[in-house]
Amino acid sequence: MTKRVVTLAHYYTQPEVQQMADKVGDSLELSLYAQEAEADIIVFAGVRFMAETAKILNPKARVILPDADSTCSLVTQTDVTQLAKWRNSYPDHVHVSYINSSAEHKALSDWIVTSRNVDDVIAELYSQGKKVIFSPDRNMGAYLNFQYGYDMPLWSAVCEVHDKFNETALNEAIGAVDAAHLIAHPESPLPVLQRAEYVGSTSGMLNWVKGYQGETKDVIFVATEDGILYNMRMARPDLDLRQAPIYAGCQCNSCPYMKLNNVEAVKRAQDGIGLEIDYLTTEQMAAARVPIERMLAFSQ
Ligand code: 13P
Numbered sequence: 001m002t003k004r005v006v007t008l009a010h011y012y013t014q015p016e017v018q019q020m021a022d023k024v025g026d027s028l029e030l031s032l033y034a035q036e037a038e039a040d041i042i043v044f045a046g047v048r049f050m051a052e053t054a055k056i057l058n059p060k061a062r063v064i065l066p067d068a069d070s071t072c073s074l075v076t077q078t079d080v081t082q083l084a085k086w087r088n089s090y091p092d093h094v095h096v097s098y099i100n101s102s103a104e105h106k107a108l109s110d111w112i113v114t115s116r117n118v119d120d121v122i123a124e125l126y127s128q129g130k131k132v133i134f135s136p137d138r139n140m141g142a143y144l145n146f147q148y149g150y151d152m153p154l155w156s157a158v159c160e161v162h163d164k165f166n167e168t169a170l171n172e173a174i175g176a177v178d179a180a181h182l183i184a185h186p187e188s189p190l191p192v193l194q195r196a197e198y199v200g201s202t203s204g205m206l207n208w209v210k211g212y213q214g215e216t217k218d219v220i221f222v223a224t225e226d227g228i229l230y231n232m233r234m235a236r237p238d239l240d241l242r243q244a245p246i247y248a249g250c251q252c253n254s255c256p257y258m259k260l261n262n263v264e265a266v267k268r269a270q271d272g273i274g275l276e277i278d279y280l281t282t283e284q285m286a287a288a289r290v291p292i293e294r295m296l297a298f299s300q
Pocket residue numbers: 025026027028100114115116159185187200201202203
């Protein structure tokens with residue numbers, strides 16, 4: 001019998017890879033799609049924590065990551081033994097973790113959030129009088145503390161891609177054009193986020209661009225990985241969309257892990273060859289599923 005293969009791709013993958021996918025989206029959309037997918041094989045053209053999340057949500061499917069080296073700096077910068085000690089030092093706090101985390105990390109969390117629902121989940125917890133600690137993204141946590149006046153203790157890892165966006169280079173680029181707008185992903189450094197008129201997930205930024213009604217001659221700087229510029233330009237070819245600079249004159253910020261998903265690797269994965277997510281134990285998956293499902297129920 002023919003195998004049902006479902007291919008998912010994140011916005012940061014190359015256009016040719018996105019064109020091979022049944023669904024392209026942000027982390028939340030891809031998790032929801034993976035959960036519902038009726039598939040024998042799910043090919044996840046993204047990074048490893050995303051493929052692990054898909055496996056946790058749809059354990060019957062074989063989940064294949066096209067390239068075993070597609071990791072994420074938020075995962076590699078977090079030592080889970082140290083994280084457990086940190087978590088235990090706040091016994092009366094709720095531990096909210098960004099989805100960019102390993103399955104072991106998720107199992108140490110009360111809630112998982114994505115960049116799309118993090119504001120709402122934490123607002124809900126504070127409205128219930130809860131105390132919150134946030135991991136692993138220090139930039140995202142600093143932004144939430146600044147924006148809403150929270151005092152969450154933060155774990156200290158960063159996205160090595162977004163952390164490069166530079167305020168000085170940005171000011172220079174904005175100063176060199178007549179009129180500019182800035183939208184940004186919350187993994188960016190706080191001074192960049194403080195300048196942005198919109199901060200949100202990859203899908204959130206894409207929707208902002210789709211709905212843009214300002215002057216088409218204005219320059220729109222986008223502080224996120226360059227892959228999504230493809231989707232934005234397809235949606236609004238009339239706009240002057242530019243990636244925010246990481247140093248003067250450079251619009252050149254890519255995620256090396258997302259870009260490992262090339263056409264050949266994805267084709268091989270569709271034939272079942274790649275890193276199969278078959279190493280998580282039933283107990284690990286069950287423990288990680290609890291905070292993920294809490295988030296999905298909240299977001300639906
Ligand atoms: P989104 O959930 O906004 O797609 O972000 C995923 C990611 O890895 C950003 O670097």
